Amino acid sequence: MVSIYELKPKFQKLLMPVVRFLHTLNITPNQVTLAACFLSIALGIVFYYNYTSIWIYIMIPVFMFVRMAMNAIDGVLAKEYNLKSNLGKYLNELTDVVSDAALFIPFILVLSQFEMTVVLFVILSIVSEMAGVIGETVSGERRYDGPMGKSDRAFIIGAVSVLLAFNIPIHDYLWIVFLISSLLIIINIYKRIKHGLEGAE
Known part of the structure; x- marks a missing residue:
């Protein structure tokens, strides 16, 4: 199954003018990483306290x-200007997990009767990223196998938010979306472990 992650190289090329501009301002990759995390947490908090407001569901896909x-x-800043660091590796992995949790958890309020589907989605998302990181330890290669990788999850959350923003009656089916997404993440975890082990042979 194709993952949105496979489009990343083309997306990075489109962002090169922004990367060059940030470099002229002496902005470091770690600063960008931390800024993204802080903004995610802030939006997650705003979302939690305003989950009944339409405007929050407009903000979420834009922010995603x-x-x-x-x-x-x-990543491009680090690669193009030789700014890679061990701290950057830690920040990149840890802040992604924190950011996802901050943005996804408020959906338990939207799915008040099926909140466990959101909890399962969040937990499996974390396990998926752990499987990817451990793959690097085992085989020397960070695993990004799909389906339902980080980019795919962001797309699903953004799409759901757009539907909610337009008052499309999907509340009764949202738990199914989260459940199916969770099942796809399980496949993702299996593939990351399988390919990680194969790479170690």
Whole structure:
């Protein structure tokens, strides 16, 4: 199954003018990474206290795109200007998990009767990223196998938010979306472990 992550190289090329501009301002990759995380947490808090407001569901997909761009920018900055660091590796992995949790957890309020589907989605998202990171330890290669990788999850959350913003009656079916997404993440985890082990042979 194709993952949105496979489009990342083309997306990074489109962002090169922004990367060059940030470099002229002496902005570091770690600063971009931390900024994306802080903004995610802030929006997650706002979302939690305003989950009944239409405007929050307009902000979420817009921010998901901005965050995706920031996540690409920090990597390109590090690569193009030789700014890679061990701290950057830690920040890149840890802040992604924290950011996702902050943005996804408020959906338990939207799905008040099926909140466990959101909890399962969040937990499996974390396990998926752990499987990817451990793959690097085992085989020397960070695993990004799909389906329902980080970019795919961002797309799903953004799409759901757009539907909610337009008052499309999907509340009764949202738990199914989260459940199916969770099942796809399980496949994702299996593939990351399988391919990680194969790479170690």
